[in-house]
Amino acid sequence: MxxxxxxxxxxxxxxxxxxxxxxxxxxxxxxxxxxxxxxxxxxxxxxxxxxxxxxxxxxxxxxxxxxxxxxxxxxxxxxxATVGFILNDCCRGRPEICLPFHGDPRGKISGKEDEKFNVLFICTGNSARSIFAEAILRDLSPERFNVYSAGTKPRSELNPFALEVLVHNGHDVSRLRAKNIQEFQTENAPVLDFVFTVCDEAANEECPAWQGQTISAHWGLPDPVRVEGADAEKGLAFRESYRALRNRMMGFTALPITSLDLISLQKAVDDIGRSKEKG
Missing domain, CATH: 1.10.10.10 (Winged helix-like DNA-binding domain superfamily/Winged helix DNA-binding domain)
Known part of the structure; x- marks a missing residue:
């Protein structure tokens, strides 16, 4: 293609x-x-x-x-197909670029007044950061969001340090599993309202355009899995990632999503990703 x-x-x-x-x-x-x-x-x-x-x-x-x-x-x-590639793939469907060609550049996210928003978090392995994001957002606002996570690697498994941090913070981990991004690229996959990459490597990889009017942003954080040293040092890295992602989820859940036009909403989620807070 x-x-x-x-x-x-x-x-x-x-x-x-x-x-x-x-x-x-x-x-x-x-x-x-x-x-x-x-x-x-x-x-x-x-x-x-x-x-x-x-x-x-x-x-x-x-x-x-x-x-x-x-x-x-x-x-x-x-x-x-050619124009769609330019708008949705090259420009990633960003509203400030693409909406002038689709319609009202000040339109709002549609059809969601009484429905949950579908949110996907992506990293390479789906073993820690994206799993953190999935668990945190799901527990913070279950009435507003259907939350998913996935990795770009063919196979992965949940990191035991990540599971320990989640359990310590009161999250139910029984239904969490490592998933591949291909699960969300099928015809029967949920239409995603938001897609966030939480690691630089995943953001650098090519990814097919998402169907629908998806808002995407990069919320990259350092990979705690790569931290070397004693278990105490590794555990600290995972706790820092968890705190940083929780702060971002708190900011995200505070957004008046249905009241913001798409350009303002895109800017808001971009700003959340620019945050350098670690907890």
């Missing part, structure tokens, strides 16, 4: 090929004769042929023959 999108963007990087595509987009769903295209864009027939050939190879336009005439039209699904 990425290779094809890259080819399409490269193809559209040529001003005259872009001009052909834009004209066909303006004319959609018409199939425009090649002679009309050449005349409208002041192109020689053989030059136009080179441009439309490149656009067809990139999957951006379609060709049909009517008698002796070749006619062209935009492949609207390809155009949709």
């Amino acid at each position: 990425d290779i094809m999108i890259s080819k399409r963007l490269s193809t559209l990087g040529h001003p005259n090929r872009l001009a052909v595509f834009r004209l066909l987009m303006r004319r959609y769903p018409d199939h425009v004769p090649a002679t009309e295209l050449a005349n409208a864009l002041d192109l020689k027939p053989n030059t136009l042929s080179t441009y439309v050939s490149a656009l067809m190879q990139a999957g951006l336009i379609e060709q049909e023959r009517v008698g002796n005439s070749l006619r062209y039209s935009v492949d609207i699904e390809a155009a949709k």
Whole structure:
């Protein structure tokens, strides 16, 4: 998919090929004769042929023959996929970038007045930080949020130091388990309202765009699993991660989510992620 999108963007990087595509987009769903295209864009027939050939190879336009005439039209699904990649993948669906193209840039998160918000926390292993976040938010506000966590690694298991910290702070750990992010990328997965990465490595990895109008942010923290030394030092690192995440969850639950427009909401969750508090 990425290779094809890259080819399409490269193809559209040529001003005259872009001009052909834009004209066909303006004319959609018409199939425009090649002679009309050449005349409208002041192109020689053989030059136009080179441009439309490149656009067809990139999957951006379609060709049909009517008698002796070749006619062209935009492949609207390809155009949709290309624009969707730019907005949702490259720009991660950020409202301050994407909403001007989707509609009201001051719209609010929709359809959630009487429903819970679905929140996913992601790290690489889903063994400590994202598990902390899941447990804390679920217990802080069970009436407002359905909370999930996942890791980007194929397999993982809960860290015993993390479990010890959770139990010490009164959390029920019986239903917690390490999960892979692929569980949330299926057709039957919950539509996510918020996705937060809680480690830098996970944020650096490529991830498919989320369906729906998802607010995403990076709330990275140091990995307590990597701390070396005696058990006391390791335990301290896990407790610090727990406290930092609890502070962020307290800030998140205090947000008037349904009252904020999406741009303000995005800024608010970004600001929470900028916090350097450790407890």
